[in-house]
Amino acid sequence: MEESVSRKQSRAARVEPKPGRRPRKGRFRKAVTFLFSCALIGLACLVVLALYLRSQALPVGTFALSSQMYDMHGNLISSFQSGKNREFVPLSGIPKHLIDATLAIEDKRFYDHIGLDVRGIARAVVVNFQHMDRVQGASTLTQQLARNLYLTQDRTWSRKIKEAMYAVQLEMQLSKDQIMEMYLNDATYYGNSAYGVQAAAKLFFGKNVGELTLAESTMIAGVPKGPRYYSPFFDRDKAKERQELILTEMASQGFITSKEAEEAKREELVYQPSGKKAAVVQAPYFRDYVRRVAIDRLGIDEREFDEGGIRIYTTLDLDMQKTAEEAVTRALPDEDELQAALVAVDPRTGYVRAMVGGKLYGDNQFNRAVSTSRQPGSAFKPFVYLTALQQKTVTAVSQFKSEPTVFEYDNGRQTYTPNNFNNKYPNGLIDLREAIAKSDNIYAVHTIQQVGADKVIETARKLGITSRLEALPSLALGTFPVSPLEMASAFAVLANQGVRVEPTVITRIESATGKLLYESKPKKEKVVGPEYAYVLTNLMKSVFDPGATASRVAEQIKRPVAGKTGTTNTDAWMVGFTPELATAVWVGYDRDRTISAVESYKAAPIFADFTEHALEAVPPKLFPMPDNVTSVYIDPASGKLATDKCPNPRIEVFVKGTEPTEYCSDQGTAVPSDGGKDTPKKTGRSWWDDLKRWWND
Template identity: 60%
Template sequence: MKLLKFRQNGPKRRLPFRVRIEKWMPKLRVIKRLAIYTGAAVAVMLAAAFCFLFYLRTQSLPASSISQSSQMLDLRGNVIDSFHAGENRQSVPLKDISPYLIEATLAIEDQRFYDHLGFDMKGMARAALVNVEHLSTKQGASTLTQQLARNLYLTHERTWSRKLKEAMYTIQLEMHYSKDEILSLYLNQIYYGHGAYGAEAAAEQYYGKHASELTLAESAMLAGIPKGPKYYSPYMDMKNAKDRQKTILHTMADQGIIPRTDADAAALELLKFQPLGSSKQDGIAPFFRDYVHYMAVDKLGIDERLLSEGGIRIYTTLDPDAQRAAEQAVADGMPADSGQQAALVSIDPRTGYIKAMVGGRDYKTNQFNRVFAQTRQPGSSFKPIVYLTALQGGVMTPVSKFKSAPTTFTYDEGRKTYAPNNYNDKYVNDFIDMRQAIASSDNIYAVNTIMKVGPERVIEMARKLGIESTLKPLPSLALGTFPVSPFEMASAFGTFANGGKHVEPTAILRIEDSKGSVLYEAKPNTAQVVDPAYAYVLTSLMESVFDTGGTGSRVSGMINRPVAGKTGTTATDAWLVGYTPELTTAVWVGYDKGRKLTQAEAHRAAPIFAAYTEKALASIPPKIFAIPDGVVSVYIDPKSGKLAASTCPSKRLESFVSGSQPTEVCGEHADSPVSADKAARDAQSNTWWKQFKRWWAN
């Protein structure tokens, strides 16, 4: 039993070696075949790679793309700006470029440049992890060699074929050139914005010095621009440029390239920049051209490189005669020794075409375009939007009355009060109607109106008219206390001039490539946001601004054509926004730092508007504002607001939207009202008679 148990539970006897080998032979044969195939595959791949690399080594790199000048043209086809990529590209040896700029560029663009063979595998892996973590392309890993290949030989389209070509050219660059030669090529061709290609051109463009003379602070600022010239140029956005400069300085310190103290000191250094672009300083409409460049690149997605050297043509809406008239009006309207600034923008309300733009008095010394500054209170020039809301809402008519006297208003369910004042505390101390309120710019009437119609509805109307700036539903909104840009005001008033139809302002009509193919064609948004009858009634009321007693009457003799508009004055800003049937113009004057205006300084906007309007339209015959269907004209008694009787000692011709005109005859006079036919005839001739009187007085 013990022996049997041992045999059953004891160790098993091993098979003979020969038997075991025969058992494993099929598996060994499979493994052997796999090893042979794998080795052969690797050998073939290595041979193919060697042949491919040998092929690339024997091939010449393609010629870099030939630059072509791009052009910007005005409404008549005249060239107003050219983009010559070759004119501002100056190559210098690597030794003539500041070591600070070289190190700053490597620190932010390609830290392992001297260690890799054209592709930074560690950087690619790191970027991939970051992008996966954020589920978007947050970080790239292109080396300087890859960027150079792309910029020299390829477009910036995002396709697999382009990426494959980029990889091939990257390998060839690494084969044909040393690292220093690649770095030199890169620093001599990279785009630094505003037409400057290469470190030497950029150093002269921004600082007026050679690339070899750049300081640490200047170099860190320049090194950050190629990432995105439209975002990191100090001319376009100083905050973005400064933030990126600090990032580069801190990166250099982290890598031990410079001491931390030097990085901190450079970040605090105040840099002095050259005026932007000599060609823009001397040409026509420099602010407009900057705006077109911004629209083409930032809004329409035209590549900076294509714009600078792709031979494209940008057709714009600029009217050269109107632009010259605008520049002359601003120059003549501002004393030479004054630090006061001005802005003017003029739009054809029928098409939305921007005909003229002046963003400041001197582009050479300051390129800030005040036409788009959303930091200025429009003051009383905002009131027509309030009155239009009341008219179209049916809650008021031109003869609605409020008392012009000191008034305290309550709002927010009685918890808050608001007590506005009239200019110089001048009040009629009697009831006035809408025409009188607009002509004299009565603040009490305007606040009464917004309290009746509701500030939320005024904001809704402003949005329809093209105003996008922040507005709050407060009583003070009626007096233009929330900043709005001159551009927005011109756009809004253009709706009044165009019979209530808002046309989106347009600066670029069409963009063509070098072969004439259309890359972009303007299709401005157009919408009838106001009933034509209400737009006309408001226009009729705003014509009174230029009549005797109106706030624009001082310049009425300068304009020999029908015109409507509104002045606006705050402690720091003065405006006149007005229009004819063909042209809507916003003029602002003030100080950049918000200094208070003297009485003389506050009166400079209206003469600029008048001089410009008359000169810009000198070749166009005067035209009345067309009276649309749905408008009736009747004679009213100004005191009562009722229909005027034939024997009334005081009568005024007034326009109403049909159905809103008064029907009751002035109670003090028992006879019949003035004939409706006579009122209609007088309405047609009234504007021309007023213009004749202006001409005669002038």
């Protein structure tokens, strides 16, 4: 009996809690009580916050400040947001299709949330975590309205918190329909200074919003996501893709049937001509391009750019810009459909000093200066010859026979038969200087076959050509489209002794309060040896010699200049440079209409007119000769060193080590070198006259 009691006591002792430990049930109750208390406190805080927000008046909507753009000297180019295009329409006057399209693509749970979409936020967090990047947002229509009415576009946490609070306040003080009405009328920007759906309907389709079809409504609904990307005035393909996405979403969410969606996708949309909205401003094409760069590349919000009171300081020289516009106007009559583009770049800084994108901005705002839809023709050849000079496979005296030729490529499986202009051939040997001066196509294709088209592409890329190029023999003749801006900046590398400076149009951007938002730091890189850049430059000076392709304008330019003309069936080019300015000029028709023989010569006079007047206050300057360059007298017929027994010797420049070593004749005295100095271009004199002229200078 005593033993039984002892065992019970022993078991009781084993289950008795150890000192310092609490029973599990007690800990669980404590945890539940703590969590319940936290929930009550949180709920109480939410109630207090809601009551506070309900009692507070919403702030006065922000007002627009004109943003301003300045040239390099601080002169005002233009003020933005001179006036908003807005017209209020009640919600009852807005087509249901447009409302549904907005809901389907922007906020399908609009009528279910309280200003913040908790489910949407959670979904966005998961998706962004999976991608380790911000690929999905959860901003509601109410949040967008709050942001556009009361806040800036700054991407900060404080702005997001304020945005959420104002969104909840709006939901507390307004009905859903009132919020939707305000959103569609006040907070939605469609580009071209158009705010609200009524302004958008008139902007794009020339009609009242109540008259919009389903297809038109969905096109408009897609624009606010990014007016620069999805406006049919800027990119119809992207605009159409977004419209079709919206129609698909509307069908999947039950707003319309699949049949209605497909019919709307097939409907042909007729847009209002955008030119009717154009305003006359200074440097309008440059102004538009700066806006595009600021928004697309630098990340400045479009609305902030237009009405945030920011100050944009640019590289433009308004005096040069006026000179460029006048040069184009003098060369091309207003009544003619012939168009032109001009871009001028300072080789030393990469700064764009002038930009003309067309003849009349009021008629057409398409900027041909930055469009990559034009074949440069023979203006592309310097990239071929630069490649050959660097490979040391060609020098100024290397000779090819210029005659009708069939070239084989792709291991002999294909052929290419180029033609010279007007089918004129020397039918004899010519050297590189003559090939450049006369723009001989046969010589160019011989050269690209020798150095490799892929190597020419590498050279063009280093100089800043970013447009699509293919490794074909025809590349030598400029058959792949590029932009005038690309050509001007690429030729600027030659003018800058082989150093490429990234082309720049904006030096800095400041906020309305003076805060620095952006400051340019153009990348500088030596991409070509200065000796090769100089030798090619010296050869390209021959383009202005008598009988050469730009000889007609040689007398207009009173300073050392180098360049290259280019002509195709539809395009005329003149790209050239001085040590201070590289300029590309294009002339042609917008619809690839064939240019006449007379029209094909119009680019060079524009170039000459602009270059001489733009630099009239700048003293003429020689292209500096690098140390690794030498110049000797050669015999043009043989390409060998000249003696006094060889007729018509000329001075020629070479990268040291590539100059000829043999003489044209075993008899006679060698013609002395000029010691490696640059000599002014002159023809019709003997070598002795040239030498005396250099000595006297």
